[in-house]
Amino acid sequence: MRLEKCWFCSSTIYPGHGIQFVRNDAKIFRFCRSKCHKNFKMKRNPRKVKWTKAYRRLHGKDMTQDSTFEFERKRNRPERYDRNVTENVLKAIKKISKVRHAREEEHHRQRMKGNKVMKLKEDAKELEQSIHLVGPLVKKDDMKKEKIIPLREDHRMEE
Template identity: 50%
Template sequence: MRVETCHFCSRPVYPSKGITFVRNDAKMFRFCRSKCHKNFKMKRQPRKLKWTKTHRAMHGKEMIVDSSLLLSQFAKRRNVPVKYDRNLVAATLKAMERVEEIRQRRERVFTKRRLAGKLAREKQRLEDRKTVAEGEHLIRKELRDMEERNIPLEAAKVTGKVLGEEKVRQKKKARILVDGGVEEQMDVD
């Protein structure tokens, strides 16, 4: 059973599933679903769509070793049968173990790098708390001044209410005269 990859989003396309598009120059394109086919027909770039593997790989969301290695190179077809050889099998098993070890190490580095942002945010938050603790006397002074002016604490918060007296605006009609003067008329509510 040959499992192809979608030309657009790099998902697996199983036999008898998806859409095959053959261009006039006999190049075949396999798509996993109509969404990929429609986006291909609209000439959209998979690198610019966040849900494709190429976008995720380019922006550091997928486990990929090198940006020059694209996803198609990982899953190359190897259909040539090889004769059984004990030494070859032993070397292959050793190589598989080594590859697995390298993959796990890279995953650890990848997760550390992804979590570094979270650690930086936590560090910044601690620094902010420290700054607030150092300037707490200023905040207390501000609160004391507000109490002395008899401004309630609820009013000091940004709640959309106006502090102090509220003046009602009235529209005034005015007419501009030819000689440059202004003639005021009655107030309009």
């Protein structure tokens, strides 16, 4: 069973699925769905369309250089069947997928490292700009004098 890659978005095309376009110069373009085919006909660049893998790789959203991608490379040379080799390959595939998943998570963690600090700064700036919406600050002494009922931790009124 041969799994092809979509020319536009680089996703996997399973047998019996997708659209194939053959140009006059005999160049074959395979598309996973009509969305990719229509974007190709509109002459859109996959590197500029945000949902494609080419865009994600180009803008640092996905891992590009990783040794686990070597195993997914297309090989045109047929291999002689050997049961032991097949068993070892199936075991290795499981290990490689675990390694790839761990590396992807680490890549994502590194990409998102500074987001928490930026989010806190943005929230502080927004609060500073719209402090009038929050209301006046009330001190604990004023609460006792005016008998204001404080809110509990779970933000329900105390009775």
